[in-house]
Amino acid sequence: MPLSDWPNAVAHVDADCFFAACELARSPKLRDRPVCVMSSQDACIVAKTYDAKAAGIHTGMPVWEAKKLLPRAVYIPADFTYYGQVSDKLFAILARFTPEVEVCSIDEAFLGLNGIRGLWRKNFSEIADSIRTTVKNEAGITVSIGISLTKTLAKIASDIHKPDGSMLIPGDDIPAFLAGVKIKNIPGIGRNREALLHKFHIFTAADYSRADPALIQRLLGKSGMDLWHELRGRPIFPVQLANGPPKSMARTASFGQLSSQRDFIAAHLTHHTTRLVTELVRKHYLAQGLSVFLTLKSFASRAEETRFGDPSANIFDFSRAVRDAFARLYRPGELYRGCGVIATEIRPSEERSLDLFGKVDKDYRNERLMATVDTLNKKYGNHTVVMLAAQAVAKRKKGPRFRLPMFEVN
Numbered sequence: 001m002p003l004s005d006w007p008n009a010v011a012h013v014d015a016d017c018f019f020a021a022c023e024l025a026r027s028p029k030l031r032d033r034p035v036c037v038m039s040s041q042d043a044c045i046v047a048k049t050y051d052a053k054a055a056g057i058h059t060g061m062p063v064w065e066a067k068k069l070l071p072r073a074v075y076i077p078a079d080f081t082y083y084g085q086v087s088d089k090l091f092a093i094l095a096r097f098t099p100e101v102e103v104c105s106i107d108e109a110f111l112g113l114n115g116i117r118g119l120w121r122k123n124f125s126e127i128a129d130s131i132r133t134t135v136k137n138e139a140g141i142t143v144s145i146g147i148s149l150t151k152t153l154a155k156i157a158s159d160i161h162k163p164d165g166s167m168l169i170p171g172d173d174i175p176a177f178l179a180g181v182k183i184k185n186i187p188g189i190g191r192n193r194e195a196l197l198h199k200f201h202i203f204t205a206a207d208y209s210r211a212d213p214a215l216i217q218r219l220l221g222k223s224g225m226d227l228w229h230e231l232r233g234r235p236i237f238p239v240q241l242a243n244g245p246p247k248s249m250a251r252t253a254s255f256g257q258l259s260s261q262r263d264f265i266a267a268h269l270t271h272h273t274t275r276l277v278t279e280l281v282r283k284h285y286l287a288q289g290l291s292v293f294l295t296l297k298s299f300a301s302r303a304e305e306t307r308f309g310d311p312s313a314n315i316f317d318f319s320r321a322v323r324d325a326f327a328r329l330y331r332p333g334e335l336y337r338g339c340g341v342i343a344t345e346i347r348p349s350e351e352r353s354l355d356l357f358g359k360v361d362k363d364y365r366n367e368r369l370m371a372t373v374d375t376l377n378k379k380y381g382n383h384t385v386v387m388l389a390a391q392a393v394a395k396r397k398k399g400p401r402f403r404l405p406m407f408e409v410n
């Protein structure tokens with residue numbers, strides 16, 4: 001299917017070594033030295049410059065180990081308030097180029113670029129250069145930019161000429177570009193999916209985009225098909241502007257091992273549910289639907305859908321629904337790889353009907369509760385406050401320093 005060069009245009013902008021770059025921006029005297037940023041208790045490395053990376057330092061490495069490897073580097077405690085300010089500046093600059101800015105993390109955004117060439121009387125390559133120069137001059141950091149027809153292609157492209165580079169992939173260039181991209185570098189293809197696709201001789205993004213859609217559907221379901229279309233230049237994921245909630249929000253993970261243990265899997269589900277509800281509350285969203293799924297050893301997954309009577313971001317509603325769904329999904333003796341929860345039919349919480357004051361009051365208290373949990377976890381580290389049933393997960397991932405029993409999910 002031949003594509004005209006730019007039927008749709010999306011950019012992915014990603015800051016290079018963001019935290020370390022912020023430190024360099026405010027202390028130019030550090031310029032010629034490797035810089036490592038340390039986590040809040042100075043325990044591990046959370047960011048590093050390219051020269052520190054070249055010396056073998058990676059994110060998550062204990063500080064003592066990094067110092068042994070590279071004693072001459074500068075080790076700086078993280079200052080997230082300051083990084084937030086630089087991030088605000090970055091997004092404000094991007095918003096000058098296009099009104100369509102989707103912020104995806106502290107240092108990454110997608111930009112909708114349709115109609116933007118006419119506005120600036122520049123081609124996309126010049127627009128990318130102009131964005132990089134403006135960010136460098138005004139925020140003191142560098143960004144890398146990928147521009148293509150879909151978000152998936154743009155995101156892959158932004159990684160190619162890092163740091164401080166841009167990569168354009170118009171429609172005609174897509175097949176040649178995909179031939180050089182390994183499937184593990186496609187966003188949304190994790191280790192499990194990579195292993196599965198390898199079995200079917202799909203090794204590159206080009207193999208993936210040329211695969212029989214029926215095979216992709218059978219192996220990876222709808223999300224796999226979404227990627228298949230996106231890689232072929234057909235946009236499935238729109239640039240999401242700040243004023244509309246996403247269609248769905250998911251929290252999922254593989255166990256990193258196979259398990260048939262009921263308590264182990266239930267703990268993971270509870271952990272995902274807590275994170276999902278926390279995120280809904282933080283963003284002032286309610287969900288009408290909930291999907292709970294288990295991934296089987298064969299990589300297939302089995303799901304149960306629930307619809308709440310009223311849209312909810314209430315941890316008790318979610319826990320009850322997850323518990324019931326799990327009871328229907330779980331079969332003793334069967335081996336599972338992972339699990340997850342997905343909130344669907346999301347809407348802003350202002351739309352909540354006010355006819356039942358008791359219910360509103362209950363929801364309000366729930367929101368306050370989840371917001372407090374969120375604040376404590378942000379302040380003292382994730383898993384400081386967890387639901388009882390999720391303790392098994394919290395214990396596995398670096399022990400929390402103290403734990404408050406909150407509510408039991410029976």
Ligand SMILES: [Mg+2]
Binds near residue numbers: 017107
């Ligand atoms: Mg980055």
